[in-house]
Amino acid sequence: MPSFAAVQPGLFVPSFLDVHVRDAVTGAPIRGAEALVQPRVVEALPGGEGRLLPLEPGEVVGHAETDANGLASVLMYGDEGWFAVTVLAPGYVGQVNTMVRWNPHFPELLSFALIPSDLKTGTREKLADDAINSPKAEEEQWIVPHSTGGDLHALATLVPDEIRVENLNGFTGLMNFDEFVAGVVSRELGDSFPIEALKAQAVASRSFALEQHQRLGRANGGQAYTATVGALSRNAALATTKIVLTVDGRVIRAYFSARCNGDYTLNSEEAPTLANCRVGGLGAGVVSFARARPCSGHINCSQTAEQCCVLTVRGKTNYIYGHGIGMCQRGAQQFAARDRWTYERILTNFYTGVNLQTPAPPAREPQVTTLSPMNVTTTNAVLYAAIQSAGSSPVVERAFAWGTGESLTNVVPNARIEVEGSTYFALLTGLIPGTTYSVQARARNAEGWGRGEIVEFQTAPGPPTFSRAILAGSEIQIELQASASRPFRIESSTNLTSWAAFTNIATDAAGAATIRAPATLGERMFFRAVSVD
Structure with missing residues (x-):
């Protein structure tokens, strides 16, 4: 089993990561596509396994544009590691290979086939045909139902954020569940399928993987997977996050097939013997939720050049590719594109009596927004906040909570706060x-404190302060300190009753100023500084 450590690109001998980008419809190379490389962080876990942290927008360690041949060479530095390579091109749906194990000593060419964003219906259907007809080798098993008396349901419906995979693109360990589901959806269907069909596939694949994860300790196996994920497939996984299919409160092993036996999926009780078909090793009892369902719009195997299982059930010839029961991918495509069905309706059509378990809203603290203080003076300010959600x-x-700099050591308690609807405010005094x-701003409910930004x-600058006054002959020099950005004037008086403006003074960069005023020997004079604004 390979061992993993945290990836940290270093500055060593430069090498190149080569990328080829083509049009998925015409096969022509795409010029001007941008390839972006981001590091993937893998935390080391006991036993030599790793944790692949979720891919988030962040540091780009290399990028390049494709030439007329659709080729780009991204300059790389450092030792081998895990990376994500995103390819974007105007007029195309972007793709990202989320699990690139790059080795500068054994470079490989990464290939991307981008789907135009303005596909016509006929072209879209052809791409969909190619996607579900493509050989999936050992990735997807043929599952034929036969009665073993086993429990088809997992023991719980807790949907984790991470799942364990074994030797998935060379990686063994924990990875984000939605990232895994997006890879399955991209390989099983792809971005040429309608979004509702992609969502249906995401829920079915998540359910299948979760049941297997709880039963076998790994999520992969029995479904096709690719690390090269289309943007729509990723959106489908994220839009259905933590949603699974359940029966009697337990997640089901949600089988699916590329096409059905002519017009229907198989009833799970119909357990034929397939002498000419490879049967996967996952035994199952009778699947009560996988009933014969119509899925018009698909084609059977006789209309394609692809090899698939041919079987006879009760005198009828049937064709299956995939698990052989459950959801028909071709039917899901037609229901979504032609009939405008939602993914929920597609799933409940193919899986009888199931529930779509959606994640319960998490217990949340209040959502608070700290508003800009108002009526700020030299020593006072009115603090404002709004509660967006309780x-x-x-x-x-x-x-x-307030303070100077990053230190919020002072608290205005609830007793001093005024409330007006969803907003609240408090007067803060004694400021410098x-x-x-x-x-x-902070607010608390039964779950705890919510904190705003x-x-x-x-605070406004205070009036200038005099440092000292020096009498020199017939002139008096006054030194004072004031705000460098706030103009003021000096006023003089001999009786503290009537004041005459002396001049407008602006301080230097440090806020210091020296004022020279005429003085009469023996006369008592008073000076004061007044802010202009």
């Missing part, structure tokens, strides 16, 4: 003039 239970407490503060504000 979460799973009513809000029982509100507060503001000309100081930058940070504030964060941290917002900064600055």
